[in-house]
Amino acid sequence: MNxxxxxxxxLPFVAKRSTEETLWVxxxxxxxxxxxxxxxxxxxxxPRCGHHGRIGADxxxxxxxxxxYEVLPQPEVAEDxxxxxxSKKYTDRLKQARAKNPHRDAFTVGSxxxxxxPAVVGVQDFGFMGGSMGMAVGTAFCQGAQRxxxxxxxxxxxxxxxxxxxxxxxxxxxxxPKATVMTRRLKEAGLPYIVLLTxxxxxxxxxxxAMLGDVHIAEPGxxxxxAGQRVIQDTIREKLPEGxxxxxxxxxxxxxxxxxxxxxxxxxxxxLLDYLQxxxxx
Amino acid sequence: MISYLEFxxxxxxxxxRIAELRSAAEGDDVDISAELRRLxxxxxxxxxxxxxxxxxxxxxxxxxxxxxxxxRDLVHHAFDEFIPLGGDRYYGEDEAILxxxxxxxxxxxxxxxxxxxxxxxxxxxxxxxxxxxxxxRKAIRLMEMAGRFGLPVVTLVDTSGAFPGVEAEERGQxxxxxxxxxxxxxxxxxxxxxxxxxxxxxxxxxLASAERVLMFEHAIYSVISPEGCASILWRTxxxxxxxxxxxxxxxQHLEKLGVIDRIVPEPVxxxxxxxxxxxxxxxxxxxxxLDALAGRSADExxxxxxxxxxxxxxx
Numbered sequence: 183m184n185x186x187x188x189x190x191x192x193l194p195f196v197a198k199r200s201t202e203e204t205l206w207v208x209x210x211x212x213x214x215x216x217x218x219x220x221x222x223x224x225x226x227x228x229p230r231c232g233h234h235g236r237i238g239a240d241x242x243x244x245x246x247x248x249x250x251y252e253v254l255p256q257p258e259v260a261e262d263x264x265x266x267x268x269s270k271k272y273t274d275r276l277k278q279a280r281a282k283n284p285h286r287d288a289f290t291v292g293s294x295x296x297x298x299x300p301a302v303v304g305v306q307d308f309g310f311m312g313g314s315m316g317m318a319v320g321t322a323f324c325q326g327a328q329r330x331x332x333x334x335x336x337x338x339x340x341x342x343x344x345x346x347x348x349x350x351x352x353x354x355x356x357x358x359p360k361a362t363v364m365t366r367r368l369k370e371a372g373l374p375y376i377v378l379l380t381x382x383x384x385x386x387x388x389x390x391x392a393m394l395g396d397v398h399i400a401e402p403g404x405x406x407x408x409a410g411q412r413v414i415q416d417t418i419r420e421k422l423p424e425g426x427x428x429x430x431x432x433x434x435x436x437x438x439x440x441x442x443x444x445x446x447x448x449x450x451x452x453x454l455l456d457y458l459q460x461x462x463x464x
Numbered sequence: 465m466i467s468y469l470e471f472x473x474x475x476x477x478x479x480x481r482i483a484e485l486r487s488a489a490e491g492d493d494v495d496i497s498a499e500l501r502r503l504x505x506x507x508x509x510x511x512x513x514x515x516x517x518x519x520x521x522x523x524x525x526x527x528x529x530x531x532x533x534x535x536r537d538l539v540h541h542a543f544d545e546f547i548p549l550g551g552d553r554y555y556g557e558d559e560a561i562l563x564x565x566x567x568x569x570x571x572x573x574x575x576x577x578x579x580x581x582x583x584x585x586x587x588x589x590x591x592x593x594x595x596x597x598x599x600x601r602k603a604i605r606l607m608e609m610a611g612r613f614g615l616p617v618v619t620l621v622d623t624s625g626a627f628p629g630v631e632a633e634e635r636g637q638x639x640x641x642x643x644x645x646x647x648x649x650x651x652x653x654x655x656x657x658x659x660x661x662x663x664x665x666x667x668x669x670x671l672a673s674a675e676r677v678l679m680f681e682h683a684i685y686s687v688i689s690p691e692g693c694a695s696i697l698w699r700t701x702x703x704x705x706x707x708x709x710x711x712x713x714x715x716q717h718l719e720k721l722g723v724i725d726r727i728v729p730e731p732v733x734x735x736x737x738x739x740x741x742x743x744x745x746x747x748x749x750x751x752x753x754l755d756a757l758a759g760r761s762a763d764e765x766x767x768x769x770x771x772x773x774x775x776x777x778x779x
Contacts (some may be wrong), residue, residue, distance in 0.1 A: 263721070264710065264711070264712050266710050266711075267710060268697035268698055268703075268706075268707075268710065269697070269698060317776065320776075324774065345688075346665075346687045346688070348687060348688055348693050348696065348697060348711065349697075350687075351686065351687055351710075351711040351712050351713070352685060352686060352687055352711070352712065352713070352718055352721065352723050353721065353723070353776055354687050355665065355666075355669055355686070355687040356669075356723060356773060356776040357776070358642075358645060358666060358669050358673075359645050359648070359649060359669060359673040359773040360773040360774055360776060362642065362645050362646050362649055362673070363649060363770045363773055363774055365646070366646060366649055366650065385666075386665065386666050386687070388638035388642075389626075389637070389638040389641040389642050389666040389670075390641075390642050390645060390666070391642070392638070392642075393636070393638050393639040393642040393643075394642050394643070394646060407633055407638070408626065408628070408632075408633060408637040408638035408641070408666070409626075409628030409629075409632075409633065409637070410628075413628045413692075414628045414629060414630060414633070417627075417628050417629055418629055418630060420630075422630065423630065426630065426633070427633060435634045435635075435636070436636070437636050437638075437639060
């Protein structure tokens with residue numbers, strides 16, 4: 183069955199209009215038109231160029247955790263404490279983001295196991311206001327860590343964020359030390375904390391919990407850095423080096439332990455967890 | 465020679481007029497002392513009322529004033545001794561972040577802070593107060609040493625942000641900041657941080673994750689510069705005054721939000737008008753905070769530090 187037959191066969195079952203929009207997807211890496219179902223079956227990795235597409239929290243949890251995991255409820259936090267407004271009200275931006283996302287904010291926690299190893303997995307979703315870290319993200323991160331402390335198991339966090347959520351001003355900045363309080367508690371409890379850096383991870387997220395893991399794994403090609411590329415370019419007024427701030431570049435400079443493709447992530451995490459077993463409680 | 469900010473123009477005009485009268489009166493037998501006194505009072509009142517009602521954007525300008533006292537000025541006026549220590553032991557010495565042993569009215573402390581520099585030469589040497597990974601790693605080294613020798617840690621925060629450069633990224637700017645924040649939280653000794661000028665983003669929080677956080681009256685503390693926020697959310701840096709307003713960057717706002725604990729008063733017209741007095745208020749405030757924390761156990765101190773951050777947004 184060639185591609186044309188496959189496409190034609192699936193046509194009668196879907197309205198024509200949605201067909202055009204949902205049947206095909208353009209690879210953000212090589213612009214190849216890909217058959218959506220195959221792209222999704224391939225974990226949103228382009229079969230042609232290997233580009234790792236961005237994925238939401240639910241999909242990430244499904245990919246990493248064994249079946250039957252529990253999704254923690256999103257924390258209740260003060261909403262729009264600064265009454266922030268730019269060209270739009272922050273509350274309207276939140277409403278819009280929620281209309282397009284199954285979750286109330288950008289950080290979702292799943293509690294379960296990875297190939298039998300007990301684990302709590304936190305996922306930051308770039309699709310929700312650029313994954314930006316505000317009080318809801320910081321608090322959800324902490325709740326995930328707390329669940330790992332209670333279960334005495336590993337905490338794995340997939341990061342993705344443009345940075346802090348400016349609409350929460352200083353309160354978003356304060357999530358950096360807040361999250362760090364919890365990574366310290368995991369360390370003190372002898373529990374492993376693994377960071378999975380996904381595209382993109384920048385700003386205050388990188389400069390706090392994304393860089394404090396026992397092991398740092400990055401997805402291929404992921405943009406990872408502290409300062410934005412435009413800001414750096416404006417500062418140094420030179421061309422940025424080839425592959426600057428990409429996963430492979432960070433690996434070369436000693437900031438991540440390994441670059442691992444999405445298909446191998448689960449297996450890699452499972453083998454790491456086999457070594458990073460919590461010490462027996464004294 | 466004072467350099468005036470845009471909104472200080474009416475004050476500048478009055479002060480120029482006073483200076484003019486003074487020089488004209490020299491060697492003249494006309495008595496203008498009454499007129500001078502009247503003008504001086506008027507000028508002082510105007511300065512006081514202007515500074516009592518500064519907008520967030522005006523405060524941003526005061527916090528960045530070229531003549532604002534920086535780390536070395538404040539240390540010179542407020543501390544009795546400062547023995548700088550250099551280097552991170554891995555890569556180099558970063559003069560954007562200074563640190564070392566210091567004495568504050570008989571108290572021995574570890575003093576760390578950003579230095580912006582006061583003229584072209586020193587600004588370049590101190591990289592305008594923008595720390596690199598080696599600067600934050602030096603801070604970590606000094607904090608760990610302070611912990612081992614029971615020295616309270618005092619920090620003076622004054623940075624527009626950590627340095628955004630290729631080499632800083634390659635050497636792990638983000639990791640260095642994260643570890644420095646972690647080092648603050650791990651301290652078994654008291655830590656008192658003061659935002660003395662600009663508290664810019666992660667580069668500031670890395671030295672400000674303390675149980676007591678103070679702020680100079682006209683300092684600002686924010687997650688991103690007003691210009692940066694404006695260019696992202698309003699798509700033009702010209703909206704910086706609106707961004708400063710919306711982000712609530714002033715000491716007065718942040719005290720209400722519970723992000724800082726205490727505001728250190730500045731002389732009328734800002735710290736740059738009288739650095740010695742500003743430094744004196746700072747020394748007194750830090751001294752009182754250190755005395756209040758003295759005698760607490762390592763666990764109590766860490767717990768207090770953790771609680772202050774965990775409660776922001778709930779946990």
